[in-house]
Amino acid sequence: MSANLEARLGAALDRDDAIALLRGAIGCDSITGNEANMVSFLVGQMRSRGVDDIETADFLPGRPNVWGERRGTGGGPRLQFVGHTDTVHVDGWREHWAGDARENPFGAPIIDGEIWGRGAGDLKAGICTSLAALSLLDRAGIRLKGDVAYAFVGDEESGQPGTGVSAGIKHHLARIEAGSIARPDFCIYVEPTRLAVYPAQMGFFIADISITGKSAYFGVPELGHDALKASHAVMAALWAHSDAISARAEHPLVGKGFLLITTLAGGGFIAVPEACTLSLIRKLLPGESLDAAAVELEAVIRGAVADPAITIKIAYPAGRDHALGGSATETDPAHPAVQLLSDTVAEAMAGRGGIEGAPFWSESPFFANRLGVPTVYCAPGDIRNCHTFEERVSVEEYLAGVVAFASFIARYCGVEDPL
DSSP states (O other): OHHHHHHHHHHHOOHHHHHHHHHHHHTSOOBTTOHHHHHHHHHHHHHHTTOEEEEEEEEETTEEEEEEEEOOSSSSOOEEEEEEOOBOOOTTHHHHTTTSTTOSTTSOOEETTEEESTTIIIIIHHHHHHHHHHHHHHHTTOOBSSOEEEEEEOOOOOOSTTOOSOHHHHHHHHHHHHTSSOOOSEEEEOOOOTTOEEEEEOEEEEEEEEEEOBOOBTTOGGGSBOHHHHHHHHHHHHHHHHHHHHHHOEETTTEEOEEEEEEEEEOOSSBOOOEEEEEEEEEEOTTOOHHHHHHHHHHHHHHTOOOTTOEEEEEOOOOSSSSSEEOOEEOOTTSHHHHHHHHHHHHHSTTOOOEEEESSOOSTHIIIIIIOOOEEEOOSSOGGGTTSTTOEEEHHHHHHHHHHHHHHHHHHHOBSSOO
16 A cells, blocks of 8 residues: 555645645744734635635634544544644844845745745644645545544744733633544644654743842841842752752653753842842653642752742743643654654655654643643654744655655545555
């Protein structure tokens, strides 16, 4: 089946159509909060590509999700593609590329075999790969037994004030849990992986720490309580805690846990500093509890300060699938669908399809942990150039992804006619 299927799909691939689809998607300004622009584009593309039961609904006023499905003839499993419609901001992009073909962040120029623009990799290439794959199956005359579902949600990115709390996928998951949308059997979240398959990802939480003492004139420091000095004691304890975390365990795909202090602010007067703030991010491995990690962190922070007049407050501003942050996830790498996807991608592009761990957090826990659905990340694009002025995706990698996804859909969902 495999060789015949690959040949059939390769012969039917419409490169121009697939490239135009991605360039059109990049052309939509869908910075977080503006998801409606991308959703409007996707509604038209999904309809023209034979996706049925297309629906949209606002997860917040003026900010819609869109979903739909291609129903098979019956007797096969249900495959779900998921991706976020929003992108990070483009501040400074035009100035960085002034006078260059890349000056417009939504222009999607093709330069040296790569398509450039905000959202090219994160993650419009993944969305377009999944939709172009359905069109490829139709051109190849392949009818599916199982269903292929699509859900494109907003509010995944966290760069805009008051946004980035996964409001879109929470809204969509509630519909699945209520039974108005069918539960999938396997899910591919189309974050960029360079066409590797990521069945595991790190978890995280962010902690904002406020340390407050009492100011005093510099000549009589004994009358004050030095918040900056306390912050240094806290940081030293946190770095030691990070080393201890890293020494505990190493996950074969995700690596070691740690924490990173990202911000320090305090002082400013010629006096004993009264207030200081720290921020940190903690990486968790699959199986680690966010609640337990936070309790442990707070004990380290409070235990580092001996002065009882120093007060400490700790907040967790980045709740996602958990009130404190985002959970780590792991789908068994030996799961048959994971292995099939890995094999299928490797057949479509040499050197790709390896099983790795995600060096980022995204929304797979909503499916993997909350619904118990085996979930992976897989799509064209390189996370290392996303969120930067260098964001782009290789045309050949993207087209290989279209063939790989089409082949996987056929092999996973089953086909009605012999190949």
